[in-house]
Amino acid sequence: MIRILLLSALAAMATSQEEEVKVEEKRRFVGFWPRWEERTVDCLGGTTAADCVLKAPDAAKERKPEDYKCREEPMPQEEFNELARNSTTRIACPIGCEPDSDLSVLQKVPHNNHKCQKYYTYGKYRDNGEWYLWMTEPCRAAITTHCRFKDVSMGK
Numbered sequence: 688m689i690r691i692l693l694l695s696a697l698a699a700m701a702t703s704q705e706e707e708v709k710v711e712e713k714r715r716f717v718g719f720w721p722r723w724e725e726r727t728v729d730c731l732g733g734t735t736a737a738d739c740v741l742k743a744p745d746a747a748k749e750r751k752p753e754d755y756k757c758r759e760e761p762m763p764q765e766e767f768n769e770l771a772r773n774s775t776t777r778i779a780c781p782i783g784c785e786p787d788s789d790l791s792v793l794q795k796v797p798h799n800n801h802k803c804q805k806y807y808t809y810g811k812y813r814d815n816g817e818w819y820l821w822m823t824e825p826c827r828a829a830i831t832t833h834c835r836f837k838d839v840s841m842g843k
Contacts (some may be wrong), residue, residue, distance in 0.1 A: 688722040722747070722836045723791070728783040728820045732798075735738050735759070736778045743783060747836075750783040753819070755797035757781075768807050777823035779812075785833035791833040793820070804830045 725830040726747050736757035757780035762771055764795035767831075784790065790811055795803050803809050808826035812819055820830045 704743050721745075722838060723833045724784075724836065725831060726750075726784065726820075727829055727831040728780040728782065729831050730757075730778060730822060730827050732826065736780075739778060739780055740799075741780060741782060746783070755781045755783055771808055771823050774808075774823040777821045779819045779821040781813075781817045781819055782832070782834070784818045785836055787837055788818070790818060791835065791837040796829040796831070796832045800826070800828055802826050 711758065725744060726740075727742040728739055729742060732738050732740070735761045739757040739784055740791045741750060741755040750829070758780050759776045760779050762774045762777040766773075793805060793811060795805075795809065801825035803822065807821040808824075809828065810822070811832065818834070820832065822830065824829065
């Protein structure tokens, strides 16, 4: 019986030490990789700016959807953009990335929605230090990107 207790105690100590090593390894690499946070603007539930919702599931600082309201604004008309020629407005949504952060590539859901073409009917831009994701008719989708934060020293 004592032998079983000793073996159990040793196994628990070994597991605890392994977990400490894993935590220490993570700490060691934190300074080498930037911190990324996902942002999704989901407009699948309707057709107006009020129907769009910001989702930030892994944000270090809570991002409440009610604090990030989408707006309707004039759609810039570009001669090359045949897809949005009939669109006079677009929906633009702030995504709560820091002003000096970078964004990753954009992804849309549903992926096979041919009405949503990057740079033509949806995209990203920066205005007054805030990043926005935008979309215009005929595109309605959930657009996802990732903010790269510069609060990690990158190994310095």
